[in-house]
Amino acid sequence: MNRAVAWSLLCLLAFAVLLGRAGAAAPLHQQWLDQWRKQNPQWHAVHLTGPQPDRLDATKRFVAEVMAPRGLNVLILEVNYGFSYKSRPELKCTGLTHQQARDLAHWCRKHNVRLIPLFNCLGHQSWGVNTFALLRTYPEFDETPHVPPDNKGIYCREWCPSHPEVNKVVFDLLDELIDAFEADALHVGMDEVFLIGSEKCPRCRGKDVAELFAKVVCELHQHLTKEKGVEMLMWGDRLLDASAFPYSEWDASKTGSHRAIDRIPKDIIICDWHYHRLEKYPSVQFFQQKGFRVLPATWNNPEAAVALIRASRVDATERMLGILFTGWTAGGNGEHLLTALRSGATAAERATIPKAAARVADTIEAGLKELRRPNQ
Numbered sequence: 001m002n003r004a005v006a007w008s009l010l011c012l013l014a015f016a017v018l019l020g021r022a023g024a025a026a027p028l029h030q031q032w033l034d035q036w037r038k039q040n041p042q043w044h045a046v047h048l049t050g051p052q053p054d055r056l057d058a059t060k061r062f063v064a065e066v067m068a069p070r071g072l073n074v075l076i077l078e079v080n081y082g083f084s085y086k087s088r089p090e091l092k093c094t095g096l097t098h099q100q101a102r103d104l105a106h107w108c109r110k111h112n113v114r115l116i117p118l119f120n121c122l123g124h125q126s127w128g129v130n131t132f133a134l135l136r137t138y139p140e141f142d143e144t145p146h147v148p149p150d151n152k153g154i155y156c157r158e159w160c161p162s163h164p165e166v167n168k169v170v171f172d173l174l175d176e177l178i179d180a181f182e183a184d185a186l187h188v189g190m191d192e193v194f195l196i197g198s199e200k201c202p203r204c205r206g207k208d209v210a211e212l213f214a215k216v217v218c219e220l221h222q223h224l225t226k227e228k229g230v231e232m233l234m235w236g237d238r239l240l241d242a243s244a245f246p247y248s249e250w251d252a253s254k255t256g257s258h259r260a261i262d263r264i265p266k267d268i269i270i271c272d273w274h275y276h277r278l279e280k281y282p283s284v285q286f287f288q289q290k291g292f293r294v295l296p297a298t299w300n301n302p303e304a305a306v307a308l309i310r311a312s313r314v315d316a317t318e319r320m321l322g323i324l325f326t327g328w329t330a331g332g333n334g335e336h337l338l339t340a341l342r343s344g345a346t347a348a349e350r351a352t353i354p355k356a357a358a359r360v361a362d363t364i365e366a367g368l369k370e371l372r373r374p375n376q
């Protein structure tokens with residue numbers, strides 16, 4: 001064999017190896033997802049907020065020592081601006097790195113947990129006096145720019161649904177999360193939106209709030225499901241009419257946005273959150289009747305969790321996905337839930353758990369117990 005032939009063969013071999021790798025990557029994950037779907041007809045999901053990059057060891061232990069053994073099979077990780085986004089350096093975001101996200105995603109898959117990143121769209125663009133990176137960097141996207149910098153008088157800032165440039169920035173962030181987490185689904189938030197259609201916004205003034213809300217949902221859906229090929233989840237409160245359901249203006253809407261429900265695609269998974277103990281939770285059936293898959297969500301009240309699970313099992317169709325335990329006060333890395341729920345933790349260790357996190361742990365415990373009861 002002469003040198004030229006040997007060189008050509010070597011190149012061919014290298015090309016074949018590369019092709020094999022590129023070809024194997026996507027189906028390997030798809031295969032995992034197909035298998036996961038088969039093995040997990042019901043979602044027993046946990047939501048965590050704001051993971052700290054230096055405590056991912058705790059998150060991994062929580063996945064391996066609590067979630068996997070207890071059959072908690074979905075982790076919804078609320079990332080928002082806590083990520084070192086490379087695509088939009090002007091936002092100056094810090095937090096999880098690409099490698100950490102990839103590493104955590106692999107870890108979750110290894111333990112049969114589906115990891116779904118969450119990025120708050122439209123609403124929740126500030127908290128207290130802090131305005132988050134998007135509206136700090138692009139104040140022109142703000143729905144209510146007249147509100148003073150300390151956010152006095154409003155709950156949270158929102159981006160303008162009619163601004164023609166906002167999606168370009170936001171989609172870059174979502175794409176980066178999908179890539180880093182190798183995500184097959186993304187939760188876009190969209191809860192507790194109150195300022196939409198503000199009279200102070202020259203682009204939205206006088207427009208139908210439901211139309212504005214549906215526009216954002218449909219644009220996100222188009223990008224995520226059609227262009228990126230991932231599933232889309234969102235909170236359900238803005239799609240419920242507060243005057244027709246036994247809920248407050250927080251977990252249902254008084255702005256008129258609820259009429260958007262008939263203008264958005266049915267393959268969106270609706271996370272229907274209600275945190276108080278109620279006699280009935282009729283929205284769980286309502287979303288199914290409308291054709292949506294629904295994931296009822298609870299928080300820090302064990303009795304409320306049990307009531308919601310019981311109500312969700314009544315007349316459940318194949319579109320009732322399971323239950324989501326939100327971890328708003330649990331600590332972003334799951335370390336307190338780990339201490340509370342792993343087997344073998346000592347009483348002294350348990351005594352270190354903050355009360356607010358302990359209530360979340362108690363709620364998960366009560367919910368899992370209820371789920372083990374045969375459906376009546």
Ligand SMILES: [Zn+2]
Binds near residue numbers: 202
């Ligand atoms: Zn606007």
